[in-house]
Amino acid sequence: xxxxxxxxxxxxxxxxxxxxxxxxxxxxxxxxxxxxxxxxxxxxxxxxxxxxxxxxxxxxxxxxxxxxxxxxxxxxxxxxxxxxxxxxxxxxxxxxxxxxxxxxxxxxxxxxxxxxxxxxxxxxxxxxxxxxxxxxxxxxxxxxxxxxxxxxxxxxxxxxxxxxxxxxxxxxxxxxxxxxxxxxxxxxxxxxxxxxxxxxxxxxxxxxxxxxxxxxxxxxxxxxxxxxxxxxxxxxxxxxxxxxxxxxxxxxxxxxxxxxxxxxxxxxxxxxxxxxxxxxxxxxxxxxxxxxxxxxxxxxxxxxxxxxxxxxxxxxxxxxxxxxxxxxxx
Amino acid sequence: xxxxxxxxxxxxxxxxxxxxxxxxxxxxxxxxxxxxxxxxxxxxxxxxxxxxxxxxxxxxxxxxxxxxxxxxxxxxxxxxxxxxxxxxxxxxxxxxxxxxxxxxxxxxxxxxxxxxxxxxxxxxxxxxxxxxxxxxxxxxxxxxxxxxxxxxxxxxxxxxxxxxxxxxxxxxxxxxxxxxxxxxxxxxxxxxxxxxxxxxxxxxxxxxxxxxxxxxxxxxxxxxxxxxxxxxxxxxxxxxxxxxxxxxxxx
Ligand SMILES: [Fe+2]
Ligand SMILES: [Fe+2]
Ligand SMILES: [Fe+2]
Numbered sequence: 339x340x341x342x343x344x345x346x347x348x349x350x351x352x353x354x355x356x357x358x359x360x361x362x363x364x365x366x367x368x369x370x371x372x373x374x375x376x377x378x379x380x381x382x383x384x385x386x387x388x389x390x391x392x393x394x395x396x397x398x399x400x401x402x403x404x405x406x407x408x409x410x411x412x413x414x415x416x417x418x419x420x421x422x423x424x425x426x427x428x429x430x431x432x433x434x435x436x437x438x439x440x441x442x443x444x445x446x447x448x449x450x451x452x453x454x455x456x457x458x459x460x461x462x463x464x465x466x467x468x469x470x471x472x473x474x475x476x477x478x479x480x481x482x483x484x485x486x487x488x489x490x491x492x493x494x495x496x497x498x499x500x501x502x503x504x505x506x507x508x509x510x511x512x513x514x515x516x517x518x519x520x521x522x523x524x525x526x527x528x529x530x531x532x533x534x535x536x537x538x539x540x541x542x543x544x545x546x547x548x549x550x551x552x553x554x555x556x557x558x559x560x561x562x563x564x565x566x567x568x569x570x571x572x573x574x575x576x577x578x579x580x581x582x583x584x585x586x587x588x589x590x591x592x593x594x595x596x597x598x599x600x601x602x603x604x605x606x607x608x609x610x611x612x613x614x615x616x617x618x619x620x621x622x623x624x625x626x627x628x629x630x631x632x633x634x635x636x637x638x639x640x641x642x643x644x645x646x647x648x649x650x651x652x653x654x655x656x657x658x659x660x661x662x663x664x665x666x667x668x
Numbered sequence: 669x670x671x672x673x674x675x676x677x678x679x680x681x682x683x684x685x686x687x688x689x690x691x692x693x694x695x696x697x698x699x700x701x702x703x704x705x706x707x708x709x710x711x712x713x714x715x716x717x718x719x720x721x722x723x724x725x726x727x728x729x730x731x732x733x734x735x736x737x738x739x740x741x742x743x744x745x746x747x748x749x750x751x752x753x754x755x756x757x758x759x760x761x762x763x764x765x766x767x768x769x770x771x772x773x774x775x776x777x778x779x780x781x782x783x784x785x786x787x788x789x790x791x792x793x794x795x796x797x798x799x800x801x802x803x804x805x806x807x808x809x810x811x812x813x814x815x816x817x818x819x820x821x822x823x824x825x826x827x828x829x830x831x832x833x834x835x836x837x838x839x840x841x842x843x844x845x846x847x848x849x850x851x852x853x854x855x856x857x858x859x860x861x862x863x864x865x866x867x868x869x870x871x872x873x874x875x876x877x878x879x880x881x882x883x884x885x886x887x888x889x890x891x892x893x894x895x896x897x898x899x900x901x902x903x904x905x906x907x908x909x910x911x912x913x914x915x916x917x918x919x
Contacts, residue, residue, distance in 0.1 A: 400701065407695030414910040414919035415736045416685075416722070419692070420715045426695055427708035434701055447701075472910055472919070530917045638697065646699020648824065649760050652817025653700075659816065 351567045368569050373499040376442035384568050388498055389443050390459070391570060393450045396436035397461035399429045401635050405469040406478060414472060421518055422475060428511045435507060439500040455640050463621060466629030467547050473526050473536035474544070479519015481541075481548040481586065487512045488582045489552065492572035501570075520589065527593045534594075541590065542598045546616040552579040554618060584610045672848040673786070674728045675748065676855060678738070679891055680781075681721030682749035685739055686900070687770060688714030689907055690757055699760050706806060710767070713799040720792045740911035744901050751890040752835035754900045758828075761821070764810045765828035771804035772868040773839045773861065780856030789854060808872045815876025826878050837886020839865070 354362050361381055367374070374380055403426050410426065413419035437447045453459035464482055469475065487509060494505040526537035553575040556562060565571035590597050601614045623629065692711040698704040722735035733741075753770060757763045778800050781793030814821040840862045842850075849855040873880055889895035910919070 400696070400704075403696030403704070407697075410692045410695050411689060411906045412909055414740070414917075416715055416719045416739055417736075418919055420712055420719070423692060423695075423708050423712040423715065427705055427712060430696075430701060430704045430708060434705065437701070525919060529919075530914065532914055533917055642697040642699070646760060648818070648820045649699035649703075649814065652814040652821025655817040655821070656813040 351564050365567070368497045368567075371495075372497075373502065374497050375499045383564070384570070385443050387565060387568070388501065388570055389440055389445050391565075392436055392440040392443075392501055392504075393445070393453070393459050394461060396433050396440060396450065397454050397459060398465065399433035399436060401461040401465045401639060402482075403429050404635055404638055405465055405467070405631075406475065408469050409472060409475050412472070413475075418475075418522075425479070425515050425518065428515065432504075432508045432511070435504040439498075439504045442500045451643060455636070455643060457627070457636075460625070461635075462551060463624040463629060464547050464551050466624050466632045466635060467543065468631055470543070471536040471540060473523070473533070473540035476519050476522030476526055476537065477540035477544040479515050479517075480523050480589070481519075481544050482551070483512050483515040483519060484586060485548050485551040485582050487516060488578050488585070489573075495569070495572060497569035523593055523595075527595065537593070538595055541595050545598050546620075549579055549582070549613075549616045550618075550621045550624075552576075552582065554621070555615070580610050583613050587611055670728060672845040672852075673854065674725055675845040676849050677721050677725035677728060677789075678746075678748040681718050681725055681735075681738070682747050683753055683770075683774075684714040684721065685718040686747070686749040686903065687753035687767075688712075688718060689903060690753065690755075691763070691767070693757055694763065703760070707763075710803055710806075713803065717792070717796045717799070720796070724788050724792065736911070740908045744896050744904060745893055747890070747896060747900060748893055749890050749900075750835070750838045751887050751897055752832060752838065754890065754897055754903060755832070755835065756899055758831075759824065761814055761824040762828040762831065764807055764814070765825060765832055767803065768807035768811045768872065769832055769836055769869065771800055771807050772865050772872075773836075774800040775804050776861045776864045776868075777839075777856070780861065784855065785853030804868075808868075811872060811878075812876045815873070815878045822877065825876065829873070829878055830881055833881040833883065834885050834887050837884065838888040838891055841886070841888055841891065843892055 352361075354365060357365060360379055364374070364378075364380060364384075374384075406422060406426050406429075410419065410422050413422050437450060440450060441447060450459060454461070464485075469478065490505050490509050490512065494502055494509060496502045496505065523537055523540075526533040556574045556576045562571060562574060566574075587597055587602065597613075599614045601612065603612050604610075605612045624632065627633070688711045691707050691714065694704070694707045694711075696704060698707055718739065719735055722738045726733050726735050726738055752766060755762075755766065775797060778793045778797035781789055782797055784790040784793060811825065815825040816822070840858045842858045846855065846858055850857050870880065890897075910917075
């Protein structure tokens with residue numbers, strides 16, 4: 339999940355009877371499975387939460403290019419290099435759709451970038467972990483894109499039209515990424531001892547950060563309720579995390595890898611795995627800016643933005659001159 | 669094996685490999701999101717073309733090497749790309765100017781190769797020329813916008829053009845391998861590509877309000893493998909690292 343700590347209004351969810359007629363009509367439309375479009379009336383809190391959520395998701399796609407970009411220049415074969423390039427290109431494209439979706443809510447892409455650079459908006463904690471070996475390219479696709487899909491498939495039914503439509507396009511590509519990631523893991527796990535070691539090491543490092551992608555446990559996540567009523571969040575964090583573990587553990591077994599969790603066991607009664615929680619204090623550290631790569635990731639984006647200023651200025655100036663020339667000719 | 673054909677295919681494939689690698693270094697760091705997407709797309713196209721050229725090169729060589737072996741296991745002296753494409757990216761202006769100067773050449777070259785007497789070469793070129801044409805549209809547009817844009821962007825683009833200009837002449841140089849391939853009807857005469865390239869460059873620079881340097885000096889040695897820049901070796905330490913560190917692995 340790319341939107342981990344979305345704080346909503348914090349007040350309890352109003353009942354239909356407590357709402358004024360406009361708000362009530364809005365909620366009833368959502369309850370009936372209708373879509374809200376940019377020109378429709380919406381509560382200020384709905385707008386604000388969506389901007390944060392979509393913006394955080396967009397930022398995650400963009401910052402998410404960096405850990406994979408770290409290996410593009412070292413991809414071991416031409417084909418792997420091409421696949422990774424295509425993936426990173428997709429991620430940038432996802433960022434673009436999502437910024438466009440957020441813009442329909444009355445914020446500009448530049449404002450969102452500014453908020454990211456100033457630390458007022460976040461991106462997923464997962465991208466603050468380093469990619470240390472080629473197996474990490476497999477693990478990122480398999481686990482990170484896998485966890486993203488888990489969250490985003492239900493969001494195809496989210497109440498906000500532009501967001502739901504962006505999700506439909508994005509989900510198709512994310513499943514492709516996940517298969518490609520798994521394919522890298524297969525190659526590594528069927529490879530030399532060194533490759534197997536890389537694969538296990540990647541799983542060891544990425545497992546808990548992947549579980550953290552779903553956000554803190556529901557009992558600590560006080561703001562979920564309103565988001566769920568508005569259908570901008572479709573499942574609880576714990577539901578999605580459980581689903582992810584249930585899907586991923588058999589895949590790890592298939593690969594011959596060991597999930598780094600002593601407490602992992604099948605629970606017949608609940609029809610799912612019991613598993614250890616990630617270290618939430620680490621999660622909050624990363625969120626507070628103290629993950630292994632926070633400083634570098636953000637600095638890379640800020641540097642890209644600042645050193646690109648003259649380019650954006652030049653492009654805008656040229657476009658303005660062209661418009662002026664066209665007007666003069668008319 | 670035809671040594672001249674092998675040489676020719678390496679020249680084609682190494683240009684796209686090395687430039688594709690350079691362009692891919694921009695990942696996630698472009699000045700605007702749309703450029704991030706476009707640069708990744710360009711790199712992807714170039715790596716795709718590399719796969720086609722080097723696969724054919726490996727077949728022609730017939731020594732049991734694959735396209736990946738050629739890309740990942742040759743040392744600097746065996747690379748046959750022009751020097752311009754191995755130059756470091758420097759800033760976005762330099763990257764796009766280099767791309768434009770190359771695209772204009774690449775389109776002319778690939779158009780010629782699409783009529784090659786060697787059917788495989790013709791087939792690869794016919795596919796690649798569509799991509800090169802698209803790349804050229806984009807890079808020309810960017811060079812024009814930034815050349816014309818602000819005082820700052822204009823100055824940066826002029827600097828880039830001045831820096832890159834001495835690296836353009838190598839594209840049109842010929843040696844014996846070229847002469848043999850020209851005679852066999854496999855490739856167009858390199859020097860013959862210059863007028864079309866020059867037309868494109870002159871028209872674009874005029875629109876970009878940039879001044880063509882008044883010099884014919886040309887650095888060379890990349891296409892023949894005689895002498896690369898210092899930069900290529902560093903690129904290879906990254907590009908080839910996994911294959912060299914784990915020689916018995918498949919990926
Ligand atoms: Fe994505
Ligand atoms: Fe995503
Ligand atoms: Fe993805």
